[in-house]
Amino acid sequence: MRRKVIAGNWKMNMLPNETIQFIEDLAPLVKDTEHEVILCVPYTDLFYALLTAQNTNIKIGAQNMHFAESGAYTGEVSGKMLKSINVEYVIIGHSERRQYFNETDETVNKKVKAAFEYALKPIVCVGETLEQREAGKVEEIITNQTKLALDGLTNEQVENTIIAYEPIWAIGTGKTATKEDANDAVKAIRKKIAEIYGQNVADGVIIQYGGSVKSSNAKELFSMSDIDGALVGGASLKADEFSKIVEFEK
C-alpha cells in the first residue's frame, strides 16, 4: 500500500511571522496522522519553517531550485543551499514556473537530477492545458512530460520522486478534475513509469493530484485507486482547512 502525501504549495504567500503561527496552529491538528505532511514555502520562510517544524511530523520543502551547484546565476538558489539548512523536499517544474519563467522539460530534468545530488526529494509537476485536454491529448502530454522529467534517473531515484499531476485549467480556478479523470491521468503516468522502469517501481511511486483540492473534495479524490494525496495551493494557506485535507477520513 502506498502512503498518502499531502503537500501544501504556498506559492508567493506568507511572511515569516505568519509561517511560524501557521505551523504552531497546524502541528497539533495533524500530529496523529498516518499521512505525510509537507509544506513548500517561499525561500524567505524556509528557515523559520524548519525551526518551527522541528519535533513535529511536518516536513518542509522549497518551491524551486537551480540545477547548478553555485555560480553566476543572480537571484537563484541551489540544491546545495537548500540541503545546507536541512530542507527535505523541492517542487520542480510547477506549471507556473513553466508558464512564467521559461521552465522546460529539459531544465526540469536537470533540476530533478540536481535535487538527487543533494539528497533532496523532488515533487515533479506535470499537467495539460485546457486546449490540450479538449484536443484529446492529455495522456500524450503528461506521459511525455513524465518521461522527460525522469530521464536518466535510476530506479531507486524514480521510486523516491513524487509526481504531482496538476491539470493547468484546474489550478486556482475552483474547477477540480472529476475523480475519474484525475485517476485516469494518474494511472496513465504510472503505466508510463512501468514501461520504462518496471512495474515494481511504478507500483511504489507516489503520484498526487493537484488543482483546486480542498477539504470538501479531498476524500473522494483520495479514495481513488491511484491518487496518493495532493499538492494543494490555495487551501494550504489556512491551517484549519489544510488540516482537514490531511485528515480527510474524519
Ligand code: PGA
Ligand atoms: P490550487 O493550486 O490548489 O490553488 O489550485 C495547486 C497548485 O498550483 O499546486
